[in-house]
Amino acid sequence: xxxxxxxxxxEILFENPDQNAKCVCMLGDxxxxxxxxxxxxxxxxxxxxxxxxxxxxxxxxxxxxxxxVKRLLSFQRYFHASRLLRxxxxxxxLHLLDEDYLGQARHMLSKVGMWDFDIFLFDxxxxxxxxxxxxxxxxxxxxxxHHFKLDMVTLHRFLVMVQEDYHSQNPYHNxxxxxxxxxxxxxxxxxxxxxxxxxxxxxxxxxLAAAAHxxxxxxxxxxxxxxxxxxxxxxxxxxxxxxxHHWRSTIGMLRESRLLAHLPKEMTQDxxxxxxxxxxxxxxNRQNEFLTRLKAHLHNKDLRLEDAQDxxxxxxxxxxxxxxxxxxxxxxxxxxxxxxxxEEFYRQGELEQKFELEISPLCNQQKDSIPSIQIGFMSYxxxxxxxxxxxxxxxxxxxxxxxxxxxxxxAQWKSLLPRQHRSRGSSGSGxxxxxxxxxxESEEQEGDSP
Numbered sequence: 001x002x003x004x005x006x007x008x009x010x011e012i013l014f015e016n017p018d019q020n021a022k023c024v025c026m027l028g029d030x031x032x033x034x035x036x037x038x039x040x041x042x043x044x045x046x047x048x049x050x051x052x053x054x055x056x057x058x059x060x061x062x063x064x065x066x067x068x069v070k071r072l073l074s075f076q077r078y079f080h081a082s083r084l085l086r087x088x089x090x091x092x093x094l095h096l097l098d099e100d101y102l103g104q105a106r107h108m109l110s111k112v113g114m115w116d117f118d119i120f121l122f123d124x125x126x127x128x129x130x131x132x133x134x135x136x137x138x139x140x141x142x143x144x145x146h147h148f149k150l151d152m153v154t155l156h157r158f159l160v161m162v163q164e165d166y167h168s169q170n171p172y173h174n175x176x177x178x179x180x181x182x183x184x185x186x187x188x189x190x191x192x193x194x195x196x197x198x199x200x201x202x203x204x205x206x207x208l209a210a211a212a213h214x215x216x217x218x219x220x221x222x223x224x225x226x227x228x229x230x231x232x233x234x235x236x237x238x239x240x241x242x243x244x245h246h247w248r249s250t251i252g253m254l255r256e257s258r259l260l261a262h263l264p265k266e267m268t269q270d271x272x273x274x275x276x277x278x279x280x281x282x283x284x285n286r287q288n289e290f291l292t293r294l295k296a297h298l299h300n301k302d303l304r305l306e307d308a309q310d311x312x313x314x315x316x317x318x319x320x321x322x323x324x325x326x327x328x329x330x331x332x333x334x335x336x337x338x339x340x341x342x343e344e345f346y347r348q349g350e351l352e353q354k355f356e357l358e359i360s361p362l363c364n365q366q367k368d369s370i371p372s373i374q375i376g377f378m379s380y381x382x383x384x385x386x387x388x389x390x391x392x393x394x395x396x397x398x399x400x401x402x403x404x405x406x407x408x409x410x411a412q413w414k415s416l417l418p419r420q421h422r423s424r425g426s427s428g429s430g431x432x433x434x435x436x437x438x439x440x441e442s443e444e445q446e447g448d449s450p
Contacts, residue, residue, distance in 0.1 A: 039251075108121070112183060118333065132163050136159065142207075178214060181211075181214075185206050202312075214246055224360060278316055287381060294388050327405075327410070330405060338373075375413050
């Protein structure tokens, strides 16, 4: 039986139509390297954690014993997301909204700048396409399509890539979280103290970084990848592992889609580097670094937003706020995000327990309650950052609204603390964990918010 090798990476097509078969080669460590010199990762090469693989000792030579779990991201990701490997390019229609919900979704988009925007409802109305629909709308609203002469079909294709490379299996780090962070970033970009200084490039960078800041997140945190000797941890030498992966994956999708191919090379290089700087800022391990710098700027009153460097720093702060803003939402939404992020923590803890690994902080469902995790997260991570953000915005209406929700939500969680914890207080979650859904990854972390 003869076969035809196709240029698309790893695809083999059989000439005999009766075979109707396709074999996908596993090219686990291939990278794309562009002329800019910034390494881009091939989309789909680092799939989500597939628990079934861990039950097999014969599937891979790397998985020999329970205590030597190395290759935890499965090859299933190839089949799930990589259109290049499968030779399939989905022709998604530009009519993003289901006709039955078109009016309701459009009505919601007219209020996308309101802080009480319900991203869960919007995701249902858009049939699970909240990230694509939201970004298309915001790019049009901010005039970015016209300013950068973007092709609408190419933009849509790129956004579909981004949305599909989030793992819907993750309770927290999924495309809905990315859409939520993007909507929050849109609100922050409108703050009067910032908005008047922003250029179209600043706005595009802020929205793109928000949309892609957790792309291809595996649902576990950096310490987990390090202690299992995962290849991503080795690749990035245990430094901002997930954030680096999100950034490089984003570059890979930008190049694959050719969204910015018509722009000058120097501009695309700058865009790629600035996206990296923004996404890497969401590493929760760098929280004190950014907070200290922000406090110093505000104390010295030396922020000059006419300066591109200072604007970029405030975009980093805005993205960090957007990433961990869940406790600043109304209780109904904040509670749902908290439950989702803790569910992701607990799943990691169960996996660690199953394979006789030390259970990570906040991941033991028997010891770490959702209220205690949330109270600690709010106290040590969220409150300090949002107090300084309010200082920067001059206690704007939005900042006061967010701090009000934060105080209310913290009181709500305290009322739900187990009785034995209530008397002695809650140590809660310190800045060492990822806080899925709170700002970044987990302990490593990206700063997500519980």
